Amino acid sequence: MKAQRHSGTSPRSCPQGQDQNPDIFPLSPSTWRKTPFRQDPSQLSIVEKRGLVIPKQHSSYLIKADQMKLMMQSKKASSRMLISNFLKASHCLYPLKIKYVDNDPEINMWKRKRLQDLIGSLASSVEQEQVYAAQALGCLGETNELVLSALQNALQVCRSLPVRYEVTRSLVLLGCLEAAVVRELIGQLKRGSPMRRMDMLAALRVALHTWAAAPEFQRMLVAARSRLIQILEQLASSQGPTDDSSFSAAACLAYLDSSNPTARETLQRCLVLEDRKMKMQALILLVRYMKIASATIIQALLDQLCHSPVYKYRADSASLLSCIGLWRIQQEDLEDEVFMVLLEKLHCEPFLVVRQTVAMTVEVLHMKEQVWDIVENRLKEKCKVTRRQAVASLGALGLPNKQVFFTLLEMLETDSSEAVRIQVIKTFSILGMNKRHVLKSLLMKVDPKGPLGRECVKALRGLQKSPSTQRDPTLRDYEISQEVVTGVSPLASCVLRAGR
Incomplete structure (x- = not known):
């Protein structure tokens, strides 16, 4: 028996006629088989047959015990009236924008005709028509193969600088970052005017934001990535943090390379600015995309939460605190300060969506039990x-x-x-x-x-x-x-x- 266990065989696999160990129970069926077993391939090997198993009957005591167990589980699950039970979508900070989709075949036909007309205008001999067609195709946001191939062909054939600029910008907006497009993009960033450079950086920022938001296995390959990063580093460090082109270049770097030191330094310099919008954008990039959490960043988030006049920035600040997590806050020795600010914002914030976001942050940071105790005691104050x-x-x-x-x-x-x-x-x-x-x-x-x-x-x-x-x-x-x-x-x- 021990030999069979070590060898990986079982008594069921013993050939017929071999001596069986009488200590093994039950014995192998081959012990009683008189003729060798041969399965007919034409015969069904599975036959439905009513089994002899008697259904298990529970006593009244067991039935009552099961009912009490289910009741206790239900009471435990619903013992607290949490705010997540009353929110339509507790995981969403703001209501999702409903994208209008028209399935009318006549409207779809006119859309296809419009795209065909614009694609035909790309091959026009009039430069102004080509520029308009390239701009319109980029603004429509249609990423089908027909539109992308038409824009790529126009980029290869056309020699007009305004047309090439608009075609490149539209391809970047549509998320096409192939080798030819990136080469033309780098040329526009190096030789273009400040206005066109800013416009191209804005288009690249939109495309890279969509690219970075997708899972890594779904991201398209960015051609000439190292060369593009070098150009963006030069643009980010050439101007001050208040310059729009410098900030846009740093944002593109943060999307492309989350550990880029130039992007980190440029964005951290924005935290001392008075511009609340740029400061909030820098915080989102540093925390959500570059995964950086320091005492300066946490203090800036608390400042936005307390003093920003835009309610969306206050809600985003509370959400970013939950992204940082309690452990990083404790490492910076700011747990008490964060707790007091969140406790105050639960009642002094005029907007309900911000108060609910603060409440979810309190729960993520494992402070909810303590806050509940404090609030419950305050109900009895004079x-x-x-x-x-x-x-x-x-x-x-x-x-x-x-x-x-x-x-x-x-x-x-x-x-x-x-x-x-x-x-x-x-x-x-x-x-x-x-x-x-x-x-x-x-x-x-x-x-x-x-x-x-x-x-x-x-x-x-x-x-x-x-x-x-x-x-x-x-x-x-x-x-x-x-x-x-x-x-x-x-x-x-x-x-x-x-x-x-």
């Missing part, structure tokens, strides 16, 4: 401003447990500050809390004359549109008596019926 800030923070973070939810319900009924009660109503509306006991409390306070009543009407309208999937399954739905419905407006009654 200062009404502190309580209001805590309620606003919960609107972005979500509710950690049922106790906090019922605390908010109690504050809605008994809090001495009307501003705090209004903030509770806003938080319920943001989180989509269309539970019956929430609707009951709101319906009792509907009054078009006071600010609290008007806020209740707005919340009821929003909760009426809230989908049923946003209702929290861990909280019990309480039936509302008919006396509550008496005397309310038709809109409130409609909302009440929708919540049932």
Whole structure:
């Protein structure tokens, strides 16, 4: 038996007539076979036949235990009313732009005819028509083989400098970075005017941004890459960081080579500028594409998050902090400063999308439990401003447990500050809390004359549109008596019926 195990054979593979070891059980079928087994190739080797296995019957105790196990798993999964449960797409910072696609065959026919006319104009004897056709093909963004081949043929045949410039720019915009195109691009960057050089760098920046955003196995090969990097390094270091062409060259370098020192130095010099737009673009390139995180970069992100007048830059700064990660922040000894800034932005930020982005950053940096504890304690403070800030923070973070939810319900009924009660109503509306006991409390306070009543009407309208999937399954739905419905407006009654 040991010999068979070491040799990799089994008793089933022993030839017929060979002595079997009586200690092996069960014995090989060849022990009882009297004639050699020969399989007929024309005969089916698999036959469906009802088995003799008796189906396993669970006792009532096991069935109840399985039900309790499933219930506990469901309760654990939904024990927290996180903000990600109420966002339509928690992984997206901004709503996706819907690209309009028209499948009308007549419109598609006119599009094809338009492309054919432009391709025909490339071979025209009039230079102005060639320039216009090259510009239009680049702006249309059609990357089919017919358009690319027509532009490449025009680049080889045409000798007019304006036409060659427009053809090269259109090919670069369409993502064609083959050898002939890159050679012409390098020539335009070296000998072109400052205006044309800036225009060509902008087109190259668009193409390389798309190229760098794709996975590495899907990226097209960039011809003459080393020569292109040398030209871009010269352009990036020739001017100051405030020059647009220098910054565009550094951005192209960051896309092409994430470890390029010239791009890193040029972009880091932009962090001390007063131009918020250029500063934000430099931060995105340094953090997201070049994977650089230093104390200067983290401080610049916090400055953008606190003082930038553009809400998109503030949201991008919070998102970039999550890209850096907690470990790198701890290495720079800035964890406490980042924590305090994020904690403040949860309630002092006027835009909800920025507060939600900050909340997601807090979760990525593993600070959410600590923030929840602080906010929950602030709900019991005597200062009404502190309580209001805590309620606003919960609107972005979500509710950690049922106790906090019922605390908010109690504050809605008994809090001495009307501003705090209004903030509770806003938080319920943001989180989509269309539970019956929430609707009951709101319906009792509907009054078009006071600010609290008007806020209740707005919340009821929003909760009426809230989908049923946003209702929290861990909280019990309480039936509302008919006396509550008496005397309310038709809109409130409609909302009440929708919540049932």
